Amino acid sequence: MKLTWTGPMAPLLVPDTDTLHLDLDDRPVCGQDLLFLQQWYKLSRTDLCYLLGLTDMKWCYYTNPQHVQEPLGDPAVSLLVWVLAHYPETVFLPSFPTAAEVYPLYERLAEQGAQRSHGRGRDRLYLGRTAFSLLLGREIGSASRWLSETQPATIAPTVARLLFVLKTLLQNHGVAGLDAWVEQAQLEAQARGLALHDKMTSWFRGDGERKVANPRPPVQRPPGTRKKSKKETPKATPKETPDAADNPTQATG
Structure with missing residues (x-):
């Protein structure tokens, strides 16, 4: 696969070591400094652990109240x-785009795609915020919350990364x-028993399910009759039980 250089990534906000009171020239780095960096860069714990190459266990140890001063x-x-505190140009995390930065590009290309596929019923799948939400793996109301001009909703880390690669994909292709992208989303929907269409509202509820006929209709009984009770099956002996050998409580002789 050919990789295309799309230019330098936008740097994160430069931290002010004086504001953070990171007097790291006079003392060693402690666990509290990790929390300061996380707050200043507005990173999730997962992102900062990636930036520092930390396991979750190490993070919990360093930021434990009993160890933050060590x-x-x-x-x-x-x-x-x-280095990251004193030379912020060394930060190598990308600045993930907001939904408002990606949506206009998506909308423009969606309209072009709808014009090309006119008469084939594909335009309804592309246009609008509903499709934008579903194509990012979320329910239809998500895009409206992300694109709110007054108080845009916080985007989950996975969706933020998805927006980043979607923007790159649309810019390049x-x-x-x-x-x-749409074809793959359709495949993912089908694998979950869903159909990616204008009536689908969520990936996690049954409103997008395809209607499947009951392969075995219910048995019709004459009025006044009762279903026969099943005969009790005799309990299996230890020798007859398939997993008896794997049962640590089973006595062996």
Whole structure:
């Protein structure tokens, strides 16, 4: 697969070490400095752990109230925090786009795709915020909350990454990239027993399910009759039980 360079990623907000009171020239890096960086960069714990190469267990240890005043156990992490605090141009996390930054590009390409596929019933799948939400794996009301001009909703980390790659895909491949995205979304919907159409409202509820006929209709009984009770099946002996050998409580002789 050919990779295309799309230019430098937008840097995150430069931290002010004086504001953060990161006097790291006079003391070693401690666990509290990780929390300061997380707050200043407005990163999730997952993102900061990725930035610092930390496991979740290490993060919990370093930021535990009993250890936040202690120097970090790994000097490599300490040096990394120091560099990121003093030389913010070294930060290598991308600045993820907002939904408002991606939606106009999506909408323009969706309209172009609808014109090309006119008469084939594909335009309704592309246009509008409803499809935008579904194509990002969320329910139809999500886009309206993301695109709110007064108080846009917070975007989940996975969706933020999805917006990042969707923007890159649309910039590099245009309508063809959007078509490929929609086809994959349709495949994912079908695998879940759903149909990606204008009546689908969520990936996680049954309103997008395809109607499947009952393969075995209910048995019709004459009025006044009762269903026969099943005969009790005799309990299996230890030798007859398939998983008896895997049962640690089973006595062996």
